[in-house]
Amino acid sequence: MSDQEPSRLETELELLEAMYPDQTSYSTKSREFRFSDATASLTLRLPETYPEAGLPDVISATDAAKTDVRNQGRSAVKELGLVDGEEALDAIIAAFQQVLESNATQQSAQLSSAKHNTSGATHHEDKTVIIWLHHLLNTNKRKLALSPPPSSPPVSGLTKPGYPGILIFSGPLSVVNEHVNTLKAQNWQAFQVRYEEDEMWHFAHGVGVREVETMAEVVKGIQAEEQGKKQKEEFLKAVGIK
The missing domain is CATH 3.10.110.10 (Ubiquitin Conjugating Enzyme)
Structure with missing residues (x-):
């Protein structure tokens, strides 16, 4: 050497x-x-x-x-x-x-499918994810992030381009998983799911996925309704700010 x-x-x-x-x-x-x-x-x-x-x-x-x-x-x-x-x-x-992360997502989907097949339940389950990206600059990726599959209720959330990129999606579990897997299949320098819970978040802008420019706007956008404070705390912990 x-x-x-x-x-x-x-x-x-x-x-x-x-x-x-x-x-x-x-x-x-x-x-x-x-x-x-x-x-x-x-x-x-x-x-x-x-x-x-x-x-x-x-x-x-x-x-x-x-x-x-x-x-x-x-x-x-x-x-x-x-x-x-x-x-x-x-x-x-x-x-x-x-x-x-890929294996965990697949195992979660398989478990969810098994539970559904066993119980025959008709109600949908909710899911919220926070994804940290090394960067989000590509126009096509930004458009893709803003266009989750149609569902009822619709997937809602926020995206922030730049360094780092931030994606937040909340909605029906199966649709959120599908959207995340579609995005993950793109070429990323770093794609990390920092938060993943079976719950529905609410956003200041209402429904749908909206792009904002700064981290401050993301924080402001997730402080909605009664659980706004909790959502803010979870987000800050997920991205390593708190």
């Missing part, structure tokens, strides 16, 4: 520790990097020449239920198209988190 490589790797590891406090660890002896997210975990083996040459290999990956998602993780990393010679750990962690 050259004199520069340990410095680059050390810098990368320090940055990751700052981004994910108490969630990362690295063994210089085995050259294994570990990331944990609650009960889910990801283990990578770094080549001797990394990051100057070579890319980390996924040697272990499990979700919150301890299910082996190593193949999914490797496929997600492959789709990133990582460039040899560049730091890659942050991008791999983000890809792993998307695998976890």
